[in-house]
Amino acid sequence: KKGNYDHYMQKEIHEQPDSLTTTMRGRLIRGGGDKVKGVLLGGLKDHLKTIRRSRRILFIGCGTSYHAGLATRALVEELSGVPVTMELASDLLDRQGPIYREDTAFFVSQSGETADTLQALEYAKACGALCVGVTNTVGSAIARGTHCGVHINAGCEIGVASTKAYTSQIAAMTMMALALGEDTLSSRNRREAIIDDLFNLPNMVEEVLKLDSDMKVLAQELMDEQSLLVFGRGYNYATALEGALKVKEVALMHSEGILAGEMKHGPLALVDETLPIIVIATRDATCSKQQSVIQQLQARKGRLIVICSKGDANVMCPNGGCRVIEVPQLQDCLQPIINIVPFQLLAYHLTVLRGFNVDQPRNLAKSVTTS
Numbered sequence: 206k207k208g209n210y211d212h213y214m215q216k217e218i219h220e221q222p223d224s225l226t227t228t229m230r231g232r233l234i235r236g237g238g239d240k241v242k243g244v245l246l247g248g249l250k251d252h253l254k255t256i257r258r259s260r261r262i263l264f265i266g267c268g269t270s271y272h273a274g275l276a277t278r279a280l281v282e283e284l285s286g287v288p289v290t291m292e293l294a295s296d297l298l299d300r301q302g303p304i305y306r307e308d309t310a311f312f313v314s315q316s317g318e319t320a321d322t323l324q325a326l327e328y329a330k331a332c333g334a335l336c337v338g339v340t341n342t343v344g345s346a347i348a349r350g351t352h353c354g355v356h357i358n359a360g361c362e363i364g365v366a367s368t369k370a371y372t373s374q375i376a377a378m379t380m381m382a383l384a385l386g387e388d389t390l391s392s393r394n395r396r397e398a399i400i401d402d403l404f405n406l407p408n409m410v411e412e413v414l415k416l417d418s419d420m421k422v423l424a425q426e427l428m429d430e431q432s433l434l435v436f437g438r439g440y441n442y443a444t445a446l447e448g449a450l451k452v453k454e455v456a457l458m459h460s461e462g463i464l465a466g467e468m469k470h471g472p473l474a475l476v477d478e479t480l481p482i483i484v485i486a487t488r489d490a491t492c493s494k495q496q497s498v499i500q501q502l503q504a505r506k507g508r509l510i511v512i513c514s515k516g517d518a519n520v521m522c523p524n525g526g527c528r529v530i531e532v533p534q535l536q537d538c539l540q541p542i543i544n545i546v547p548f549q550l551l552a553y554h555l556t557v558l559r560g561f562n563v564d565q566p567r568n569l570a571k572s573v574t575t576s
C-alpha cells in the first residue's frame with residue numbers, strides 16, 4: 206500500500222496535491238453565469254448564521270490539529286469579525302476555562318478520538334456552546350458528539366506524524382472562514398482571490414514538493430545537530446510550531462518553533478555561529494519585520510536558513526551568507542499549506558538519515574485515547 210514509497214509518511218507527504226483536491230471537491234464554486242463564486246459546506250450551512258452571531262469562537266485541539274487552528278485563526282477573525290481564542294484541549298480542561306452559551310467551539314481532530322479533545326467537547330457542551338467538529342474520520346467520537354461539522358476528507362493517514370491531514374485541516378478551515386464571510390460585501394474581492402488560489406493550490410503543492418532533493422541535502426547537513434530553531438510570525442507562526450514539532454517527533458532532534466516577535470525577549474541569547482535557525486519570511490504583511498529579524502540574526506552571526514517567496518532571495522538576504530529556500534507564493538492565508546511542505550520533507554529525510562523509525566516514532570501513538 207506504500208506503492209513506490211519507503212514509508213507511509215513519505216507517501217502521505219507526496220500525496221498532498223491529491224488529498225487537498227479531495228478536501229475541496231464539490232465545495233468550491235467557480236462562479237460565472239448566474240453562479241456566485243463561493244464555497245459550499247453542507248455540514249455547516251444551517252449553522253453559519255448562529256456562528257456569525259456568536260460572541261467568541263474557540264479553536265480547541267492538541268498538537269498538529271491545534272496548529273491548524275492557529276494557522277487559520279487570523280482569516281476567521283478577518284472574515285467573520287468574531288474574535289477567535291486558541292485552546293489546547295488539556296489546558297482548557299486543567300483550568301476549566303469559562304465557556305458561554307454565546308460561544309461557538311470548534312473541535313479540530315484528525316482521528317476524532319483524542320481523549321483530551323473529546324473531554325473538552327463534553328465540557329463545552331455542558332456549558333451550552335454550539336460545538337462544531339473538524340475531523341478526518343466519519344463516525345468518530347468527535348464527529349458524532351458535535352452539533353455539526355466539516356469532514357476534511359484527507360483520506361486515511363497511517364504515519365503517526367500528521368502531514369496531509371494538517372494541510373487538509375487548513376484548507377477546510379479556510380473554506381469555513383470563507384463561508385462565514387460570504388454575506389459581507391466589503392470582503393468580496395479578498396474572498397474571491399482566496400478561492401482562485403484554492404483552485405490553484407494542488408498545483409502549487411506539487412511545485413513545492415520538487416524541493417525534495419534540496420531538503421535531503423539540507424538534512425544531510427543538519428543530521429548531527431543537537432538542536433534547531435524555527436522563527437515564524439503572522440500566518441506562519443503556526444508553520445514554525447508545526448515544523449518544529451515534525452522535526453522533534455520523528456527525527457528525535459530538539460527543535461523549537463518561536464514567534465519571531467518574541468525573539469528579543471529571550472531566544473536571541475541562543476544565537477551563535479553553530480545553532481541552525483530556519484526563518485520563515487514569505488511575502489505577506491509581516492515580511493518586512495522578518496527582514497529585520499534576519500538582519501539582527503545575521504548581525505549575531507546566526508546560521509540561517511531562510512524560506513522566502515520565489516524571486517525574493519536577494520531582498521530577504523541581501524548580504525548573502527544564508528541558505529535560501531524559495532517557495533511558490535499564494536494568498537497570505539494559504540501560504541502555511543505551502544510553507545509546511547519543506548519542513549515535512551526535512552523531518553522525513555532527517556529521520557531516515559538518523560536511522561529512526563519514520564512511521565512509528567518512539568513512545569508515540571497515532572491516536573491518543575488516554576488523557
Ligand code: F6R
Pocket residue numbers: 267268269270271313314315316317318319322365366367368450454571572573
Ligand atoms: C503530530 C500529531 C499529533 C496529533 C495530536 C492530535 O504529528 O499527529 O500532535 O496532531 O495527537 O491528534 P488528533 O488530530 O487525531 O486529535
